[in-house]
Every structure is written in structure tokens, then in C-alpha cells.
Amino acid sequence: MKKAAAYVLTVLLAGLALVLGAPVASAHGGPIKLEVAGDGADNVNVLVTYKKDGHPVTEIVHASLTAISADGRSFGPVPLRSASEGQNLYRSAEPLPSGEWRVTVTATEPSKAKATVKVKSGVVAAAPAIAAGPSPDQATAPAQNPAPAQKEAAAVTTAADDEGGMGTPLKIGIIALAALVALAAWIGFSRRHNRMGARR
Numbered sequence: 001m002k003k004a005a006a007y008v009l010t011v012l013l014a015g016l017a018l019v020l021g022a023p024v025a026s027a028h029g030g031p032i033k034l035e036v037a038g039d040g041a042d043n044v045n046v047l048v049t050y051k052k053d054g055h056p057v058t059e060i061v062h063a064s065l066t067a068i069s070a071d072g073r074s075f076g077p078v079p080l081r082s083a084s085e086g087q088n089l090y091r092s093a094e095p096l097p098s099g100e101w102r103v104t105v106t107a108t109e110p111s112k113a114k115a116t117v118k119v120k121s122g123v124v125a126a127a128p129a130i131a132a133g134p135s136p137d138q139a140t141a142p143a144q145n146p147a148p149a150q151k152e153a154a155a156v157t158t159a160a161d162d163e164g165g166m167g168t169p170l171k172i173g174i175i176a177l178a179a180l181v182a183l184a185a186w187i188g189f190s191r192r193h194n195r196m197g198a199r200r
Contacts, residue, residue, distance in 0.1 A: 008183065013180075015176075029050075029110070029111075030050060030051065030052050030111065031050070031051045031052070031111050031113065032048055032049065032050055032051060032057055032061075032107060032110065032111050032113045033048070033049050033050070033051045033113065033115075034046055034047075034048060034063070034105050034107060034113050034114070034115040035047040035048075035049070035115070036103060036105050036115045036116075036117045036119075037117065037119070038096075038103075038119035038120060038121060039091070041095075041121075041122070042095040042096050042097075042098070042121050042122055043091050043092055043095055043096060043121075044065060044091065044092050044096060044103055044105075044119060045083070045089060045090070045091055046063065046065075046080055046089070046090040046091070046105050046115075047086075047088060047089055047090075048061050048063075048088045048089075048090060048107070049088060056086070056087055056088035057088045057110065058087055058088065059109075059110045060082075060109065060110075061080070061082075061088075061090060061107055061109060061110065062107065062108045062109040063079070063080040063090060063105055063106060063107035063108070064076065064077040064078060064079050064080065064105070064106055065077065065078045065079075065080060065092045065103060065104070065105050065106075066078075066103075066104050066106075067096060067101040067102065067103045067104070067119075068101065068102050069097075069099045069100060069101050069102075070099065070100040070101075070102075071099065073097070073099070075096060075097060075101065076092075078092045078093050078094045079092075079093050080092055080093070080105070081093050095121075096119065096121040096122075097121065097122070098121055098122025099120075099121060099122065100118065100119075100120050100121075101118070101119050101120075101121055102116060102117075102118055102119075103116065103117055103118070103119045104116040
């Protein structure tokens with residue numbers, strides 16, 4: 001009975017080591033790719049992925065933005081900040097002044113990368129035309145700001161993304177710990193049962 005319990009315990013511990021070690025083994029690394037684009041207004045979006053597999057970079061990215069306008073003005077360097085819409089989406093910490101710019105984003109961590117694109121800043125995309133014209137009441141009413149609803153949706157998305165980062169390994173660890181406790185209880189009860197049988 002002792003050998004069987006030892007084998008079961010060994011298998012469970014090996015399985016636990018494999019399960020908890022899997023997130024470390026699946027961690028990404030290597031060169032990154034920067035996809036730079038204007039946001040349609042006065043900022044720049046940078047999407048950071050791994051070159052090898054295209055997966056999002058979940059590590060902290062250290063990057064900065066510099067820009068030179070068509071008329072010779074310069075802007076930056078400005079650090080990039082993580083955007084609330086996605087784990088691997090970054091934005092410049094300061095808005096880009098109006099005009100046409102040649103934007104260069106340089107990343108130093110988790111690996112070095114550089115991307116340069118042309119961006120037109122200060123151009124706000126027009127709202128889509130409505131088939132039926134607005135009613136007279138709507139024509140005189142000021143436009144409502146949809147930003148609070150967008151911020152709330154982004155916060156919900158970010159909360160869901162945050163849960164996935166460390167939530168899965170934690171849940172697996174809790175399940176494995178519960179299995180080990182159950183195994184220890186089973187071994188304890190079987191030993192007690194064997195002792196009780198030996199006394200009779």
C-alpha cells in the first residue's frame with residue numbers, strides 16, 4: 001500500500017510541476033514588430049507583437065516616439081504609454097501637433113525594434129452620413145460626447161484581460177493543491193484503516 005501511495009504522489013507532483021511550469025515554458029521571446037498608425041485625430045497607435053509567431057507582447061514595452069513634420073518642425077522624443085484598449089497597444093504620452101509627420105517609434109525592451117511611417121495629425125474622421133436627415137430638434141442640439149461609454153467598455157475589456165494574465169495559472173495551482181490535499185487525506189484514512197484492521 002505504501003508503494004502505491006508513493007507512486008501516486010510522485011505522479012501527481014510531476015503533473016503539478018508540468019502544469020505550473022507550462023506558462024513559463026510557453027513564454028515568448030525574441031524580436032518584436034511595431035505596427036505604427038495614426039488614430040485619425042492627434043495621436044499615434046503602436047501595436048506590438050512578436051515577429052516569430054505574431055502573438056501580442058504581454059511584457060512591458062519601453063518605447064519612444066519622435067516625429068519630423070513636412071515643414072521641418074520636430075516633435076519628441078515622447079514615451080509611449082500602454083493603452084486601455086489592449087494589452088499590446090501603446091500610444092504616445094502627448095498628442096501630435098496638427099500636420100503631416102514622419103513618425104519614428106523606437107523600442108528598447110523587451111527587444112530592440114524601430115518603425116517609421118507617415119501620419120496626418122489633426123484630421124478628425126467625419127461621422128458617417130445618416131440616410132434620413134436629422135429632425136429639427138436634433139439639428140439644434142449639441143453633439144453628445146460618446147467618450148464615457150467608450151471608456152467604460154474599455155475598462156471592462158481591460159478587467160477581463162487582466163484576469164487572464166495570472167488567473168489561469170492561479171486557478172490551476174489551486175486545483176492541484178486541492179488534489180494534493182485530497183490525496184493526503186486519502187492516504188491518512190487508508191493508513192488509519194490498515195491500523196484498525198491490524199488491531200482486530
